[in-house]
Amino acid sequence: MTPRSLTPLLLASVLLAACNGVATKGPVAIDVPLAPTKGNTATxxxxxxxxxxxxxxxxxxxGLAPGGHGFHIHEKGDCSAPDATSAGGHFNPxxxxxxxxxxxxxxxxDLPMLVADAAGNAKLSTTVDGLSLTSKGNGNIVGRAVIVHAAPDDFTTQPTGNSGARVACGVIASN
Incomplete structure (x- = not known):
């Protein structure tokens, strides 16, 4: 090979090495499956x-009853109790x-209300300020649980919003 024929090969190697150093990760995301608590069907x-x-x-x-359902992040990432009380109270650092x-x-x-339609299905998309999946601060929610309650949240009764029993639970675990 001549020096002239090595130039494109050398250039390609340098570009490839530079590209390998570029961060290609997108935003951090965690998917949390929700399982029903004992006697419930919400998933x-x-x-x-x-x-x-x-x-x-x-x-x-x-699998929800039609209407409003309290929706919260709880302090402990533990859904082991049949009624999910092992998840503790609301996350409140x-x-x-x-x-x-x-x-x-x-x-x-405290999250916005989930509202199930007549078929028991609910969708929600919202942004919550101050929470994190990666920071070391007190807003980090990794290792906590997300809970769906049986009743609507009145947003005033302390400390739970009078949301009733826990019908579904999932742990926010890093991937």
Whole structure:
């Protein structure tokens, strides 16, 4: 080979090496399957995607009673109890009262209401500020549980919003 014929080969090698050093990962996302608690039929999936300053929450569920359902992140990533009480209370690292997301006072784990249609299916897509999947701060939700409740959240009753029994639970675990 002549030096002139090595030039394209050398250039291609340098470009390939440079491309291997470029980060190609997209946003961090965690898919959480939800399983029914004892005596319930609610199942589905929640996807948490980290964005700058918060997390996008996308939920799809079935097997719910028609109407509103409280929807929260709970403090412990443990769904082992038949009624999911092992997940503890709402995730609340700042000690705020329970309230509606987007209002100044609410638990970090307070999420918007899930509303099931007549067939028992619910979808939700929302952005929650202050939560994280990667930071070491007090907004990190990895290792916690996401819970769907039987009743609507009134966003005022302390500390739970009077949302009733836990009908589905899933653990937010890193992939």
């Amino acid at each position: 589905g999936q929640v996807r948490f995607t980290e964005i700058d300053g918060g997390v996008i929450v996308e939920a799809r569920l079935g 700042t000690g705020m009262p329970h309230g509606q997301p987007g209002k100044p006072e609410h638990h970090a784990g």
